[in-house]
Amino acid sequence: xxxxxxxxxxxxxxxxxxxxxxxxxxxxxxxxxxxxxxxxxxxxxxxxxxxxxxxxxxxxxxxxxxxxxxxxxxxxxxxxxxxxxxxxxxxxxxxxxxxxxxxxxxxxxxxxxxxxxxxxxxxxxxxxxxxxxxxxxxxxxxxxxxxxxxxxxxxxxxxxxxxxxxxxxxxxxxxxxxxxxxxxxxxxxxxxxxxxxxxxxxxxxxxxxxxxxxxxxxxxxxxxxxxxxxxxxxxxxxxxxxxxxxxxxxxxxxxxxxxxxxxxxxxxxxxxxxxxxxxxxxxxxxxxxxxxxxxxxxxxxxx
Amino acid sequence: xxxxxxxxxxxxxxxxxxxxxxxxxxxxxxxxxxxxxxxxxxxxxxxxxxxxxxxxxxxxxxxxxxxxxxxxxxxxxxxxxxxxxxxxxxxxxxxxxxxxxxxxxxxxxxxxxxxxxxxxxxxxxxxxxxxxxxxxxxxxxxxxxxxxxxxxxxxxxxxxxxxxxxxxxxxxxxxxxxxxxxxxxxxxxxxxxxxxxxxxxxxxxxxxxxxxxxxxxxxxxxxxxxxxxxxxxxxxxxxxxxxxxxxxxxxxxxxxxxxxxxxxxxxxxxxxxxxxxxxxxxxxxxxxxxxxxxxxxxxxxxxxxxxxxxxxxxxxxxxxxxxxxxxxxx
Numbered sequence: 001x002x003x004x005x006x007x008x009x010x011x012x013x014x015x016x017x018x019x020x021x022x023x024x025x026x027x028x029x030x031x032x033x034x035x036x037x038x039x040x041x042x043x044x045x046x047x048x049x050x051x052x053x054x055x056x057x058x059x060x061x062x063x064x065x066x067x068x069x070x071x072x073x074x075x076x077x078x079x080x081x082x083x084x085x086x087x088x089x090x091x092x093x094x095x096x097x098x099x100x101x102x103x104x105x106x107x108x109x110x111x112x113x114x115x116x117x118x119x120x121x122x123x124x125x126x127x128x129x130x131x132x133x134x135x136x137x138x139x140x141x142x143x144x145x146x147x148x149x150x151x152x153x154x155x156x157x158x159x160x161x162x163x164x165x166x167x168x169x170x171x172x173x174x175x176x177x178x179x180x181x182x183x184x185x186x187x188x189x190x191x192x193x194x195x196x197x198x199x200x201x202x203x204x205x206x207x208x209x210x211x212x213x214x215x216x217x218x219x220x221x222x223x224x225x226x227x228x229x230x231x232x233x234x235x236x237x238x239x240x241x242x243x244x245x246x247x248x249x250x251x252x253x254x255x256x257x258x259x260x261x262x263x264x265x266x267x268x269x270x271x272x273x274x275x276x277x278x279x280x281x282x283x284x285x286x287x288x289x290x291x292x293x294x295x296x297x298x299x300x301x302x303x
Numbered sequence: 304x305x306x307x308x309x310x311x312x313x314x315x316x317x318x319x320x321x322x323x324x325x326x327x328x329x330x331x332x333x334x335x336x337x338x339x340x341x342x343x344x345x346x347x348x349x350x351x352x353x354x355x356x357x358x359x360x361x362x363x364x365x366x367x368x369x370x371x372x373x374x375x376x377x378x379x380x381x382x383x384x385x386x387x388x389x390x391x392x393x394x395x396x397x398x399x400x401x402x403x404x405x406x407x408x409x410x411x412x413x414x415x416x417x418x419x420x421x422x423x424x425x426x427x428x429x430x431x432x433x434x435x436x437x438x439x440x441x442x443x444x445x446x447x448x449x450x451x452x453x454x455x456x457x458x459x460x461x462x463x464x465x466x467x468x469x470x471x472x473x474x475x476x477x478x479x480x481x482x483x484x485x486x487x488x489x490x491x492x493x494x495x496x497x498x499x500x501x502x503x504x505x506x507x508x509x510x511x512x513x514x515x516x517x518x519x520x521x522x523x524x525x526x527x528x529x530x531x532x533x534x535x536x537x538x539x540x541x542x543x544x545x546x547x548x549x550x551x552x553x554x555x556x557x558x559x560x561x562x563x564x565x566x567x568x569x570x571x572x573x574x575x576x577x578x579x580x581x582x583x584x585x586x587x588x589x590x591x592x593x594x595x596x597x598x599x600x601x602x603x604x605x606x607x608x609x610x611x612x613x614x615x616x617x618x619x620x621x622x623x624x625x626x627x628x629x630x631x632x633x
């Protein structure tokens with residue numbers, strides 16, 4: 001008996017986890033309960049977990065191997081697997097306010113690599129008293145919401161994902177140099193078969209998808225817009241208000257998410273710590289895995 | 304009318320669609336070989352044009368009848384010409400009376416009368432009085448448009464069907480308008496394959512148009528809207544089109560199973576008279592890639608005889624069945 005309670009918070013996506021103190025070691029049963037909740041609800045939330053980066057990493061290791069913080073960005077000091085999600089860093093990188101830049105739109109984490117992270121664990125250190133919510137969408141529900149002809153259509157498509165700078169966005173020379181020095185480009189199936197649940201997910205990551213393979217640029221643009229509209233339909237989403245010590249743990253194989261959109265005029269700090277778990281190479285409905293184009297896989301961090 | 308025996312000349316006007324036919328006087332009766340050549344040019348070029356034809360309604364009807372049975376003027380035409388019930392006037396003066404100022408029945412890209420379960424096989428349009436400049440019509444080759452899609456999209460749409468209805472935008476218009484009220488009260492609706500297999504050439508054509516296609520059936524509203532946007536853009540691509548400038552006596556003859564067209568777009572700021580006369584050939588029921596035929600949802604087959612509700616209006620005219628008889632269609 002783990003004493004963990006799973007409370008769904010929307011019709012398709014998201015559940016609050018109650019009755020867990022992450023300062024203490026989890027039992028195997030606890031881990032199994034949390035994993036099952038994650039697989040079912042795609043993102044699970046914890047409140048008031050006042051833990052250190054090391055404790056966050058220990059928690060993450062119960063579910064997989066942490067990756068280095070990010071292929072192109074720096075980790076926090078002393079914890080190579082912890083990525084700071086800090087508005088000040090982003091504002092420096094992008095030369096000002098960030099929320100309206102295209103790159104901050106809906107995305108699945110790091111899909112530019114051949115093996116995008118399996119899961120992401122994000123914990124709030126300091127957040128504004130209001131504003132700065134994150135929204136997740138359930139890509140399995142979005143796939144299942146397609147009509148039969150469009151499911152079959154999508155299942156045969158592949159898309160090229162890359163880490164790139166959107167047109168017209170001023171970026172610091174440091175980030176630009178890193179992107180240019182280490183291009184990350186991969187081709188993934190548009191419909192991904194989840195390695196644990198066998199569910200099919202509409203695996204399009206708006207920030208990273210460049211084009212659909214094998215169709216004209218115009219067709220690609222229109223198809224992508226259709227799929228983006230599909231995955232961002234409110235019915236598949238959940239929106240989460242952060243507090244200090246809040247944790248969101250999402251299945252990065254079955255979700256996309258949207259960062260804060262409404263904090264440019266709020267001066268409060270917004271600082272979170274993210275750890276991502278090593279993911280496998282996506283596989284399409286036809287059994288064909290993703291294809292690497294440029295860059296290395298995102299493997300386990302060396303601790 | 305004498306018998307004309309001639310070798311016709313077919314001059315393509317664009318790479319995918321449209322050819323001008325020279326050496327034919329439509330006032331004369333054509334021999335079978337000439338008719339066969341015109342038909343071959345029509346099937347290849349989808350729309351053929353004749354210039355300087357000094358003909359009236361009777362000759363237009365006689366020529367058209369060599370290619371098939373003629374329909375009555377139009378499913379919603381309740382004031383047909385007294386002597387020529389097959390003739391549909393495309394007449395700016397009549398539009399003024401019915402709708403206010405406009406120059407065509409449908410001012411977006413469309414294929415004629417696809418709200419009927421059997422849209423006309425072909426249309427023959429003759430210009431009587433047209434502005435010296437402006438008022439062009441543009442045709443698009445729907446076979447070339449289909450072939451220009453990527454294989455993935457073609458595979459998707461080969462299995463889809465769409466609803467076509469007459470008066471898509473009328474709901475938002477003046478509800479007191481008597482003509483539009485009649486259109487609303489007698490809805491004409493059909494479901495056609497999105498990809499039609501041409502009954503003569505067996506070519507696949509993209510059979511949707513902004514004028515009459517309301518939605519794709521069996522998919523979500525979002526999917527339908529986004530896909531139709533893509534397909535509508537495809538049929539209107541300049542690559543697949545030809546644009547024709549009318550003169551008095553110009554005749555355009557298009558394969559309505561393989562084309563869409565766009566009426567005049569540049570006359571709204573002018574006050575000009577534009578009068579053309581159209582006849583349409585009775586068409587068959589479209590068939591999709593899967594062999595399944597179109598489905599009639601509302602209204603009647605668009606054939607030679609007007610439906611019951613229009614019988615009185617057409618009864619005042621010479622009966623359509625008295626029109627010059629068509630030869631048996633191939």
